[in-house]
Amino acid sequence: xxxxxxxxxxxxxxxxxxxxxxxxxxxxxxxxxxxxxxxxxxxxxxxxxxxxxxxxxxxxxxxxxxxxxxxxxxxxxxxxxxxxxxxxxxxxxxxxxxxxxxxxxxxxxxxxxxxxxxxxxxxxxxxxxxxxxxxxxxxxxxxxxxxxxxxxxxxxxxxxxxxxxxxxxxxxxxx
Amino acid sequence: xxxxxxxxxxxxxxxxxxxxxxxxxxxxxxxxxxxxxxxxxxxxxxxxxxxxxxxxxxxxxxxxxxxxxxxxxxxxxxxxxxxxxxxxxxxxxxxxxxxxxxxxxxxxxxxxxxxxxxxxxxxxxxxxxxxxxxxxxxxxxxxxxxxxxxxxxxxxxxxxxxxxxxxxxxxxxxxxxxxxxxxxxxxxxxxxxxxxxxxxxxxxxxxxxxxxxxxxxxxxxxxxxxxxxxxxxxxxxxxxxxxxxxxxxxxxxxxxxxxxxxxxxxxxxxxxxxxxxxxxxxxxxxxxxxxxxxxxxxxxxxxxxxxxxxxxxxxxxxxxxxxxxxxxxxxxxxxxxxxxxxxxxxxxxxxxxxxxxxxxxxxxxxxxxxxxxxxxxxxxxxxxxxxxxxxxxxxxxxxxxxxxxxxxxxxxxxxxxxxxxxxxxxxxxxxxxxx
Numbered sequence: 001x002x003x004x005x006x007x008x009x010x011x012x013x014x015x016x017x018x019x020x021x022x023x024x025x026x027x028x029x030x031x032x033x034x035x036x037x038x039x040x041x042x043x044x045x046x047x048x049x050x051x052x053x054x055x056x057x058x059x060x061x062x063x064x065x066x067x068x069x070x071x072x073x074x075x076x077x078x079x080x081x082x083x084x085x086x087x088x089x090x091x092x093x094x095x096x097x098x099x100x101x102x103x104x105x106x107x108x109x110x111x112x113x114x115x116x117x118x119x120x121x122x123x124x125x126x127x128x129x130x131x132x133x134x135x136x137x138x139x140x141x142x143x144x145x146x147x148x149x150x151x152x153x154x155x156x157x158x159x160x161x162x163x164x165x166x167x168x169x170x171x172x173x174x175x
Numbered sequence: 176x177x178x179x180x181x182x183x184x185x186x187x188x189x190x191x192x193x194x195x196x197x198x199x200x201x202x203x204x205x206x207x208x209x210x211x212x213x214x215x216x217x218x219x220x221x222x223x224x225x226x227x228x229x230x231x232x233x234x235x236x237x238x239x240x241x242x243x244x245x246x247x248x249x250x251x252x253x254x255x256x257x258x259x260x261x262x263x264x265x266x267x268x269x270x271x272x273x274x275x276x277x278x279x280x281x282x283x284x285x286x287x288x289x290x291x292x293x294x295x296x297x298x299x300x301x302x303x304x305x306x307x308x309x310x311x312x313x314x315x316x317x318x319x320x321x322x323x324x325x326x327x328x329x330x331x332x333x334x335x336x337x338x339x340x341x342x343x344x345x346x347x348x349x350x351x352x353x354x355x356x357x358x359x360x361x362x363x364x365x366x367x368x369x370x371x372x373x374x375x376x377x378x379x380x381x382x383x384x385x386x387x388x389x390x391x392x393x394x395x396x397x398x399x400x401x402x403x404x405x406x407x408x409x410x411x412x413x414x415x416x417x418x419x420x421x422x423x424x425x426x427x428x429x430x431x432x433x434x435x436x437x438x439x440x441x442x443x444x445x446x447x448x449x450x451x452x453x454x455x456x457x458x459x460x461x462x463x464x465x466x467x468x469x470x471x472x473x474x475x476x477x478x479x480x481x482x483x484x485x486x487x488x489x490x491x492x493x494x495x496x497x498x499x500x501x502x503x504x505x506x507x508x509x510x511x512x513x514x515x516x517x518x519x520x521x522x523x524x525x526x527x528x529x530x531x532x533x534x535x536x537x538x539x540x541x542x543x544x545x546x547x548x549x550x551x552x553x554x555x556x557x558x559x560x561x562x563x564x565x566x567x568x569x570x571x572x573x574x575x576x577x578x579x580x581x582x583x584x585x586x587x588x589x590x591x592x593x594x595x596x597x598x599x600x601x602x603x604x605x606x607x608x609x610x
Binding site for chain 1: 337339360362363376378382383384404405407408421423426428449451452465467471472495496509511514515516538539582583
């Protein structure tokens with residue numbers, strides 16, 4: 001009769017230790033650059049087992065960042081590529097040709113005029129127009145994804161033409 | 176709330192005189208006609224000496240429901256108003272005992288004060304608003320032959336920083352609460368015909384816009400359509416068996432119909448233009464939608480198989496956001512102004528387009544189930560908020576969203592089962608009749 005509780009305590013203790021260990025492992029996985037623990041002040045007879053820590057890995061700096069790629073801007077309620085948009089896309093295409101490992105997402109954006117739903121469709125058209133231009137310039141389709149944010153994620157917060165002009169764009173994000 | 180009512184409605188005896196009076200005062204108030212003047216008297220309080228829900232709260236909710244029904248013009252006795260030239264008096268008794276409340280709602284004609292309607296409602300105290308709304312809906316039913324919409328709800332979207340979350344509240348603005356906490360973009364909510372589910376567009380989980388469904392009571396959203404490209408502006412067919420939505424899986428925004436689980440896609444439009452924002456007619460036989468096939472966005476109408484496409488109206492240019500009225504006779508839509516939209520209503524055949532809301536930008540009109548009101552989003556007072564127009568010459572009223580930036584409202588259908596509710600013919604038993 002008295003064995004059962006003791007057995008339970010043992011099981012519980014094992015579970016707590018396991019959970020603690022799992023927690024530590026998870027934490028270590030999430031945050032690799034953990035500073036090594038301070039050396040213990042009192043040396044034990046036995047050689048302390050070093051706590052294994054992952055070697056910090058510094059990822060190689062990407063060759064191209066999102067800000068290196070220039071957005072293409074559009075007129076109101078239009079997804080036609082203007083001359084300035086083509087010039088920007090020509091520079092983007094060169095950058096992408098020179099950095100063949102870079103994959104991108106093109107976000108289509110709209111100004112706040114127009115309905116939520118129509119702007120989602122229009123934003124997609126803008127992203128597709130930019131994608132099609134890059135593909136025609138020799139960039140592999142597989143390197144390009146598109147997503148429309150419609151009017152939901154404006155770059156400029158104003159309610160005038162200068163803000164609207166900033167927000168009608170195909171915007172590039174390096175994946 | 177409805178399900179928690181102990182006794183949904185108990186019609187009290189009225190006697191032959193009451194039944195006769197009932198037909199006398201039935202007035203045709205359809206088609207935005209004159210509002211019926213009704214005088215509200217304070218409910219006589221009884222029961223607990225310090226009730227947690229004093230009758231004065233119920234008085235205000237009832238008067239507000241009747242006023243917002245667009246059927247009545249209200250005077251309030253407790254504000255010193257006199258019953259001048261009114262057609263009926265609304266009042267009754269409010270009894271709170273412990274955790275239960277009883278409302279005996281009464282309508283009398285004026286000046287004779289003969290009983291027209293007397294009905295008892297009981298609920299747990301927490302459900303007190305529900306029985307007040309129920310009585311208000313019964314009063315509307317008594318005068319129009321159709322129940323009111325005080326027990327409906329409104330789903331909407333709240334902007335929180337860069338994100339938008341889905342919220343829901345009672346039609347009078349009470350009980351607002353969020354349904355999502357995704358820190359993503361939730362857009363374009365739309366109710367199922369039974370009021371139990373909401374379709375919405377969301378960018379939750381990353382990637383592009385996809386269509387999700389969530390229980391109106393809250394919980395976990397389920398993916399309905401996550402096809403490549405845009406999955407947007409979804410709405411259930413009136414019978415709940417299908418979903419119309421916009422998909423761009425073929426590279427271009429087209430209108431599709433899916434089954435209610437999101438499968439079996441059937442394409443309705445097929446051209447190089449943008450086609451989006453489908454809105455079913457209440458019969459499910461036709462769909463209004465937006466297309467820029469003519470150069471700029473315009474509202475079109477087509478059959479449910481995609482045939483017989485015609486532009487809705489040539490009286491207004493650059494139109495979008497079609498909303499077919501629940502009665503099928505009218506279509507609301509928006510028309511672009513310089514920097515925003517005005518709201519128009521026309522007949523379902525496109526004729527007689529009338530401006531109903533201007534000033535600021537007024538977007539996403541959505542009908543109440545009785546077709547007497549439109550809820551919409553507007554920045555007419557600054558930041559975006561929700562408003563209701565009764566389609567008459569009254570100024571739109573603000574729905575209180577607690578100072579939050581709110582948009583994309585969708586009005587729920589009436590609670591399930593209400594259409595077949597008992598109330599219209601009072602039960603002629605003799606118990607509890609009042610002289």
